[in-house]
Amino acid sequence: MATEENTDRKETDRKKADRKEEEAHNGGPERIAAPTAMRRASGQLAQMLQCEPGSVSALKATGDGWSADVEVVEIERVPDTASVMASYRVYLDAQGQLLGYERTRRYGRGQIDR
Numbered sequence: 761m762a763t764e765e766n767t768d769r770k771e772t773d774r775k776k777a778d779r780k781e782e783e784a785h786n787g788g789p790e791r792i793a794a795p796t797a798m799r800r801a802s803g804q805l806a807q808m809l810q811c812e813p814g815s816v817s818a819l820k821a822t823g824d825g826w827s828a829d830v831e832v833v834e835i836e837r838v839p840d841t842a843s844v845m846a847s848y849r850v851y852l853d854a855q856g857q858l859l860g861y862e863r864t865r866r867y868g869r870g871q872i873d874r
Contacts (some may be wrong), residue, residue, distance in 0.1 A: 844868060849862050
């Protein structure tokens with residue numbers, strides 16, 4: 761029995777080593793898909809800021825993950841067009857975990873870019 765356990769353990773260790781070597785060769789673990797990155801960027805930012813997520817206005821793959829621009833409602837007012845919106849740039853790693861964010865713009869909901 762001990763021999764079987766040792767053989768199983770060696771095989772498991774070999775598989776782990778092979779997986780690590782393959783990840784290193786391929787540049788690391790596989791990147792999540794774009795739709796998943798969009799949902800995670802929006803959801804994690806809303807959770808951090810404790811405000812309602814609006815939409816993802818931009819998404820770009822980076823060398824080590826994703827960069828997304830997420831629009832959020834910062835101050836809700838009546839009528840809706842008087843609400844204050846903000847655009848945040850969100851940085852995710854390849855697996856979709858939040859690395860950081862920064863506010864890039866604040867504007868009125870009814871404002872149109874020129």
